[in-house]
Amino acid sequence: MASKKMKMYVEEEILKSYKSMYRLAYTYVKNEADALDVVQESVYKAIRNASKIKHYEYIKSWLYRIVINTSLDILHKRNKESLVEKMTEEIKEETNRDLDLINSLQNLTDKERLVIVLRFFEDMKINDIAGVLQENPNTIKSILYRALKKLRVDMEKGGYKNE
Amino acid sequence: MNNNLDELKRKYEEIEVPQNTLELVEKTIKKAKKKEKALNIFKDFGATLVAIVAILTILVNLNSNIAYGLSKLPILNVVVEVVNFRNYESKHKDMEANLNIPEISVKDEEGKILEESTKKINASIEEYTNKLISRYQEEVEATGGEGLQTVNLDYEIITNNERLFSIRFNELIVMASGNEKVKIFHLDKQTGEVIILKDLFREDANFKKIISDNIKEQMKKRMEEDENLTYWIDSEVPEWDFKSINDDTTFYINEKGKLVIVFDEYEVAPGFMGVQEFEIPTEIIKDFAKDGFIS
CATH class of the missing domain: 1.10.1740.10 (RNA polymerase sigma factor, region 2, helix turn helix motif)
Structure with a gap:
């Protein structure tokens, strides 16, 4: 059973x-x-x-x-x-502060978002994420790298640091 | 960068989870388990169900043969209209059904009701709606009214011209996730017959392959133009791939007079894509289409 x-x-x-x-x-x-x-x-x-x-x-x-x-x-x-x-x-005019985060995550692809959430918010290991997505750990690393780069760009121009 | 990530993480954790979430989750777990039991009961009846389905199929096939034999008797200028409708409504806790079922009348030029045609189209519709209702009722019985299902059925008349009357049913069944389906009935106003896709074409026409090939091309093109779209074609799971339309694939004729092929949710694409429609260029089918339907 x-x-x-x-x-x-x-x-x-x-x-x-x-x-x-x-x-x-x-x-x-x-x-x-x-x-x-x-x-x-x-x-x-x-x-x-x-x-x-x-x-x-x-x-x-x-x-x-x-x-x-x-x-x-x-x-x-x-x-x-x-x-x-x-x-x-565009939902920037909304005052809800959660939406800042949502806006930054918005520009990621599904896979990028999933990897960011699993790795940083849920503290999973690269190898485990790789196992789940059935990808090579190096692929996960490059997805992560790409996602971080996108996030950084967004945060810098989106005035995220002013908070 | 790391500070920013920490900030992001903190914000993520700040998304407030409503208080009743845990309660809802526990309730849903219970429901899912109960449903499983109900399904197991169904499995025992599997054999009976198969037998019933087989008989229905044969009857339908016989009907279409009969229909074909009669289709050569022309009736001209019939008037088709929805004269009445009834509503099937039912509610048990989290289960709900709401079906609008139309009654159609077919009359000749002088307004005299054509009994046979009227009976035929209403019988087709009733067979379909009864199936939906009994499927819902079985579900209620199997779960003791504690299941999770909503059934909604609405209709609209999408074509009513000199040659063709088409009525479209939009079926929405929400269980755990929703399932959208479309059913369209057509009445040939020259013959008074209920017709299916193959009746639009001459007998010897190879319409299935020609239309299917065109649909596959359209799928590929749509996927190329928009990477968010997925159709099951050349996929990793070949048995899911769209292969061909059938004699009775759902269709309608749009306001431009073009043939449109309709696929239910999940039929040719993943669920998030919903119901899918493909307009077929008239040039590729006009050589073997019967007159008066497509322009």
Whole structure:
């Protein structure tokens, strides 16, 4: 009953990292109601598909991948406008300070964002991230490098340092 | 740079998680597990379900044969309209269904109802909506009304010209994630018959290959122009790839008189792409299209 055990692990991981799941979703959908929807849907999908995970150590990042896919799904469904428009939409005039962060993450590709979140916000190791994304660790490093470079450029010209 | 990253991380952690999130998460876990049990019950009935599906398919096939035989009797200038609709509504906790089901009437020039045509198109629609309703009811029963599902069905008349009447159903089933589907019924106003894609073309026409090839080209072009788009074509999983349209692939004729092929969500692309439509250039099909449908 390996799959039953895996389900237990997935459940444990969800209860441990639901806050991170919410935050990750929030960086995409940018409002509480949708972020909660994403979390609920992702939890549902994760439990239902738990038996598909082969390795215990992949659970965490697998969860985040579900969150990202679900966020993109919801974005697409909520506003039929194209994803690209949504991504580049200017929201600087909003006063909510969270949006500064969201704006900087906005210009990253999905993979870049996932790598930044996993590496820096969730403190995962490059090798583990590589295992999950099924990429060579060197590839992850170069994605990370590219993402950091983009972030730096944005932060310098976006007046981020004034905060 | 590192200071900035720390700052970023701090901001990330400052995104406030609503208080009821944990409660919601726990509830959802429970629901997901319950649903699993319900599905297992279904598995035991698997064999019965397969048998029923098979019979339905045969009946439908027989019907289309009958339809074909009759399609040579012309009825001219019929008037088609939605005369009535009924609403199926049901609610159990987090399960909800709301279906608008139209009733259609086909009349001749003098306003006399053409019983046979009227019956045919309404029967086609009813067969479809009954299937949706019973699928929902099965779901309610299997989960004891504790499931998580919303079914919505709306319709619109998209074509009603001299030759063709087309009514489109937009089906939205939201379980864990949403599933969008489109079903369109067409009535040939010259014959009074309910028609499918293949009835637009002459019998010997190789329309499936020609249209499919064109769709594949369009998919490739769209992907080239926008890297955010994905279609299942030449993908890593060949069995998911779009191969060909069928005799009864969903279609409609748009206001320009062009044939448009419609694919449900997940049918030819990942879920986030939604329902997909492809307009087919008239030049490539006009040689074998029957008169009056496409321009």
